[in-house]
Amino acid sequence: MSTLDATRAELALLVLYLNKAESRDKICRAIQYGSKFLSDGQPGTAQNVDKSTSLARKVFRLFKFVNDLHGLISPTPQGTPLPLILLGKSKNALLSTFLFLDQFVWLGRSGIYQDKERTDLIGRISLFCWMGSSVCSTLVELGELGRLSASMKKIEKELKNSNKYDNEQYSAKLKISNERTLSLIKAGLDIVVAVGLLQLLPKKVTPRVTGAFGFVTSLISCYQLLPAQAKSKTT
Numbered sequence: 001m002s003t004l005d006a007t008r009a010e011l012a013l014l015v016l017y018l019n020k021a022e023s024r025d026k027i028c029r030a031i032q033y034g035s036k037f038l039s040d041g042q043p044g045t046a047q048n049v050d051k052s053t054s055l056a057r058k059v060f061r062l063f064k065f066v067n068d069l070h071g072l073i074s075p076t077p078q079g080t081p082l083p084l085i086l087l088g089k090s091k092n093a094l095l096s097t098f099l100f101l102d103q104f105v106w107l108g109r110s111g112i113y114q115d116k117e118r119t120d121l122i123g124r125i126s127l128f129c130w131m132g133s134s135v136c137s138t139l140v141e142l143g144e145l146g147r148l149s150a151s152m153k154k155i156e157k158e159l160k161n162s163n164k165y166d167n168e169q170y171s172a173k174l175k176i177s178n179e180r181t182l183s184l185i186k187a188g189l190d191i192v193v194a195v196g197l198l199q200l201l202p203k204k205v206t207p208r209v210t211g212a213f214g215f216v217t218s219l220i221s222c223y224q225l226l227p228a229q230a231k232s233k234t235t
Helices: 003-018 021-039 045-060 065-073 082-109 116-159 168-198 207-224 228-234
Strands: none
Touching (some): 021 045, 065 082, 082 116, 168 207
């Protein structure tokens, strides 16, 4: 493949990536939390960027609650343990509620809805829902990783002296395990971000800590949304 063809292929992947509303939202999220880290809660340009980007992101999320509402009523994969099913459905319900309430926060912050006190209350309730969904996500990923670990050990025993990495089934499960580990890290860090936004531990989880953790989880989200071809080049 010529250099020009390779460039075209890479640009095509970039266009595909940026055409996703979710990708643009996560890029804006990285800008938002990066600005929060720089401002450390102090007035100035960085804080203005943080607030304006946060408001702009709410437009990307309009009616997005339908996605998790669909996940809530969709059937789960056969063989999934009941506790993981309940945690997964709780995550969908909480995230859907967060996104639904976030629309009213946008109405208030944009000046369409005039009751500031109620807007702040709705915003706080929505953040608690998001924190709850992140806790559920963390527990789901821990449970699924445990199941994957058990099945991978079973394959290792069956293979005995063979190279386990040459086995397609083992390699596939290892790939899923790596993806779930990344999701676990993201969900765990997002709990800290939620604690910071809610100011539950203001002395420990400062705006700078919130911004740092939020920036990292944003980068993880951006990576997770990369097309498969682009991911293969980064590993």
